[in-house]
Amino acid sequence: MKLYSYFRSSAAYRVRIAMGLKGIAAEQVAINLLAREPLPGYRQAVNPQGFVPALDTDADGLIVQSLAIIEYLDETHPEPALLPERAADRAYVRAAAQLVACDIHPLANLRVLRYLKRDLGQSQDAIDDWYRHWVEDGLTRLEAFVAAEGKSGRFLFGDAPTMADCVLVPQLFNARRLACDLATVPTLVAIDARCTGLDAFRQAHPDAQPDAV
Amino acid sequence: MKLYSYFRSSAAYRVRIAMGLKGIAAEQVAINLLAREPLPGYRQAVNPQGFVPALDTDADGLIVQSLAIIEYLDETHPEPALLPERAADRAYVRAAAQLVACDIHPLANLRVLRYLKRDLGQSQDAIDDWYRHWVEDGLTRLEAFVAAEGKSGRFLFGDAPTMADCVLVPQLFNARRLACDLATVPTLVAIDARCTGLDAFRQAHPDAQPDAV
Numbered sequence: 001m002k003l004y005s006y007f008r009s010s011a012a013y014r015v016r017i018a019m020g021l022k023g024i025a026a027e028q029v030a031i032n033l034l035a036r037e038p039l040p041g042y043r044q045a046v047n048p049q050g051f052v053p054a055l056d057t058d059a060d061g062l063i064v065q066s067l068a069i070i071e072y073l074d075e076t077h078p079e080p081a082l083l084p085e086r087a088a089d090r091a092y093v094r095a096a097a098q099l100v101a102c103d104i105h106p107l108a109n110l111r112v113l114r115y116l117k118r119d120l121g122q123s124q125d126a127i128d129d130w131y132r133h134w135v136e137d138g139l140t141r142l143e144a145f146v147a148a149e150g151k152s153g154r155f156l157f158g159d160a161p162t163m164a165d166c167v168l169v170p171q172l173f174n175a176r177r178l179a180c181d182l183a184t185v186p187t188l189v190a191i192d193a194r195c196t197g198l199d200a201f202r203q204a205h206p207d208a209q210p211d212a213v
Numbered sequence: 214m215k216l217y218s219y220f221r222s223s224a225a226y227r228v229r230i231a232m233g234l235k236g237i238a239a240e241q242v243a244i245n246l247l248a249r250e251p252l253p254g255y256r257q258a259v260n261p262q263g264f265v266p267a268l269d270t271d272a273d274g275l276i277v278q279s280l281a282i283i284e285y286l287d288e289t290h291p292e293p294a295l296l297p298e299r300a301a302d303r304a305y306v307r308a309a310a311q312l313v314a315c316d317i318h319p320l321a322n323l324r325v326l327r328y329l330k331r332d333l334g335q336s337q338d339a340i341d342d343w344y345r346h347w348v349e350d351g352l353t354r355l356e357a358f359v360a361a362e363g364k365s366g367r368f369l370f371g372d373a374p375t376m377a378d379c380v381l382v383p384q385l386f387n388a389r390r391l392a393c394d395l396a397t398v399p400t401l402v403a404i405d406a407r408c409t410g411l412d413a414f415r416q417a418h419p420d421a422q423p424d425a426v
Contacts, residue, residue: 048357049312060301064358065315068307075300087288088273094281098314099262102278106319115346122333133328144261145277 001026002056004047006033007209010105011066012053013170016209018070020200021161022077026055030211033110067094067101070163082163092149093157096142096164100171104138107131108174128178135180139171143185152187154194161195169195173206214239215269217260219246220422223318224279225266226383229422231283233413234374235290239268243424246323280307280314283376295376305362306370309355309377313384317351320344321387341391348393352384356398365400367407374408382408386419 003019003026005012019026031039031052043050047064055063055072063072074082083090106112108131116122116130146152156164172192175182182189195201206212216232216239218225232239244252244265256263260277268276268285276285287295296303319325321344329335329343359365369377385405388395395402408414419425 043357048361049308049316049354051316057301060304063301063304063308065308065311067315068304068311071307072300072304075303087285088270088276090288091273091276091281091285094284095262095276095278098278098281101311102280102315102319103262103264106315107325112320115343116333119346120329120333120335120339120343126333130328130333133332141262144256148261 001058002029003027004029004031004039004042004052004054004056005209005211006031006052007206007212009033009052010109010170010174011051011101013173013204013206014066014166015053015055015069016204017161017166017169017201018073018082018163020204021080021082021166021198022073024073024077028210030209032211067097067163067167070166074163080160082161082166084157084162089151089157092151093162093164096145096156097167099138099142099145100167103141104135104171105174107134131178132180135171135175135178136184139175139180139182139185139188142168143188146187152191155191161198161200165191165195168192169201214271215242216240217242217244217252217255217265217267217269218422218424219244219265220419220425222246222265223322223383223387224264224314226386226417226419227279227379228266228268228282229417230374230379230382230414231286231295231376233417234293234295234379234411235286237286237290241423243422245424280310280376280380283379287376293373295374295379297370297375302364302370305364306375306377309358309369310380312351312355312358313380316354317348317384318387320347344391345393348384348388348391349397352388352393352395352398352401355381356401359400365404368404374411374413378404378408381405382414 005028047054049064053066055069057063063069083093113127116127151157153159155161169192218241260267262277266279268282276282296306326340329340364370366372368374382405
């Protein structure tokens with residue numbers, strides 16, 4: 001398999017963690033999102049959605065969108081499971097992952113910050129405020145959700161990592177890069193610390209990638 | 214069951230469609246997102262994530278996040294299926310849904326447009342440009358993805374509606390409200406027209422909701 005990735009992409013980071021937890025190896029192809037033309041022909045010839053990550057599978061062609069990739073890997077490589085068995089528990093894990101993937105990350109990614117700067121003429125301070133606003137708002141909601149559901153343990157669901165942890169850790173990495181206030185999310189911070197003690201999470205870290213600069 | 218909804222919420226609209234396709238009835242509780250305090254205590258006492266939709270199930274408590282709700286309903290009420298059987302096809306449907314739910318909708322929802330206005334002092338013209346930029350960009354990516362995958366038929370996957378169609382139709386409804394250019398997405402427009410010919414889609418339409426104004 002081949003994973004189109006960018007070391008600092010939060011969405012690619014999620015998939016790298018999931019693959020590590022399942023022990024699935026893949027060649028990494030770096031797509032430099034900072035370049036004007038990240039990979040000539042990537043959108044035309046490889047991934048028409050144009051984003052990273054994308055997973056070129058041996059059996060099923062290209063699979064895109066980080067959460068869809070993780071669910072695909074969970075269905076085709078069931079052990080260890082990244083989603084629980086009961087429907088209500090699966091919904092909890094998905095809802096935690098989607099709170100980050102739909103309500104935090106899209107507002108803080110590179111193309112959006114660029115639009116704020118180039119098209120709306122915003123200062124770096126205003127852009128940093130925007131970033132911290134959405135990240136802190138969303139993480140606070142996640143902390144409250146996790147507390148109310150009462151399903152967390154050493155990890156977001158029970159005592160083994162799930163898809164939700166694969167999504168949490170990259171978001172906290174990003175939050176720290178921009179010096180977001182994490183004082184209101186102690187449960188998330190504690191779970192993140194347990195995750196980053198595991199090899200799969202460490203090996204997926206941006207700094208450990210071949211294209212890290 | 215009880216669905217916390219807002220007639221114009223794109224995410225609630227998705228769930229209403231899915232419930233209609235499966236013939237699942239629910240009492241609707243309106244959360245007026247335009248109000249200063251949408252529903253007193255909603256975030257504290259009902260849904261700690263604070264968004265709509267949220268589905269209060271009889272058996273499993275509260276389920277939140279629109280795509281997690283639809284997957285939950287598909288697992289607990291399997292007929293008609295809103296996800297295909299094969300893992301690669303499920304990934305295609307999820308990736309189409311997530312392109313809208315993660316890469317388009319979050320940038321165009323109410324709280325973000327409000328931030329642009331109140332906190333960044335943007336004019337209504339600049340806000341409308343922002344909205345159209347992200348919607349047109351994302352829909353163009355979705356059109357290219359659907360064409361490249363070659364899995365669409367009368368609907369986004371084959372000849373029966375899936376979760377992807379539940380997500381497409383509300384996004385096109387929003388796109389038209391803001392007069393987005395849909396000339397570049399003829400496949401999506403044709404599928405949308407077939408969807409809106411079905412009762413489940415018609416009954417889920419914002420104008421058909423009890424809280425419509």
